[in-house]
Amino acid sequence: MLTAVLSLSGALVFGAADFLGGLAARRVNAMLATAVAAVTGFAILLVAAPFLGGAWTPHDALWGAFSGVASAVAISLLYAALAIGPMSILSPLTAVVAAVAPMLFQTSDESGVVPLVLNRGFSAAILFAVLGVLALAGAQRRQAAASETEGMPRASLGASIAPPRTDAPGGLRLAVACGVVDVAASVLLLLGIRAGDLSVAAVLGAMYPAGTILLAALVLREHVAPVQWVGLTLALAAAAMLALA
Numbered sequence: 580m581l582t583a584v585l586s587l588s589g590a591l592v593f594g595a596a597d598f599l600g601g602l603a604a605r606r607v608n609a610m611l612a613t614a615v616a617a618v619t620g621f622a623i624l625l626v627a628a629p630f631l632g633g634a635w636t637p638h639d640a641l642w643g644a645f646s647g648v649a650s651a652v653a654i655s656l657l658y659a660a661l662a663i664g665p666m667s668i669l670s671p672l673t674a675v676v677a678a679v680a681p682m683l684f685q686t687s688d689e690s691g692v693v694p695l696v697l698n699r700g701f702s703a704a705i706l707f708a709v710l711g712v713l714a715l716a717g718a719q720r721r722q723a724a725a726s727e728t729e730g731m732p733r734a735s736l737g738a739s740i741a742p743p744r745t746d747a748p749g750g751l752r753l754a755v756a757c758g759v760v761d762v763a764a765s766v767l768l769l770l771g772i773r774a775g776d777l778s779v780a781a782v783l784g785a786m787y788p789a790g791t792i793l794l795a796a797l798v799l800r801e802h803v804a805p806v807q808w809v810g811l812t813l814a815l816a817a818a819a820m821l822a823l824a
Contacts, residue, residue: 595790617651667796
């Protein structure tokens with residue numbers, strides 16, 4: 580029962596984090612949104628780790644670092660997809676792998692939140708490094724473009740090198756909120772996985788798209804087809820039966 584409650588709660592909170600990440604990626608670069616969310620989560624977990632406990636073993640540290648590398652790529656792609664397409668369709672596609680991965684790669688129960696700390700730390704470091712390289716390359720391209728367009732009329736020059744308009748402050752605030760919510764969801768899912776049956780925790784944890792779909796329908800007024808509502812209702816009913824089993 581505890582496993583089901585923790586896993587399902589974590590899944591719904593995770594859905595909210597993805598929703599916030601998708602909104603952030605609509606206002607700023609998806610990679611920047613992911614990096615800000617990751618560094619926010621890393622800071623929170625680093626402060627909380629001494630209170631939550633966990634053993635720093637090479638095995639668990641390795642899996643935590645590896646998951647951080649994978650997250651840097653996967654979450655950036657997810658937020659980019661959520662930024663350009665309907666969340667109610669894109670989010671459920673990710674749940675297929677999410678249900679299988681925890682059964683293939685499991686850290687030890689004694690590791691506590693150590694894998695999560697390393698996950699967010701490596702993810703943030705990789706993403707900010709890539710952003711730095713891209714920013715440097717962009718500056719060099721703009722410098723080259725400015726050199727090539729010397730002598731052009733002022734209006735044409737401004738149109739050729741002006742950066743795209745974005746809502747950077749709003750996007751960054753959403754990314755920070757995403758990082759906070761994501762940490763809460765990750766801790767709940769980790770506790771759920773370690774509290775009991777792994778197969779139950781993995782299946783219920785993969786239901787996080789339900790949170791994204793509900794928020795997309797309520798906040799963004801995205802159209803959700805009747806068959807999707809039926810599927811969502813059946814999935815939640817199945818989750819309730821698993822919790823009571």
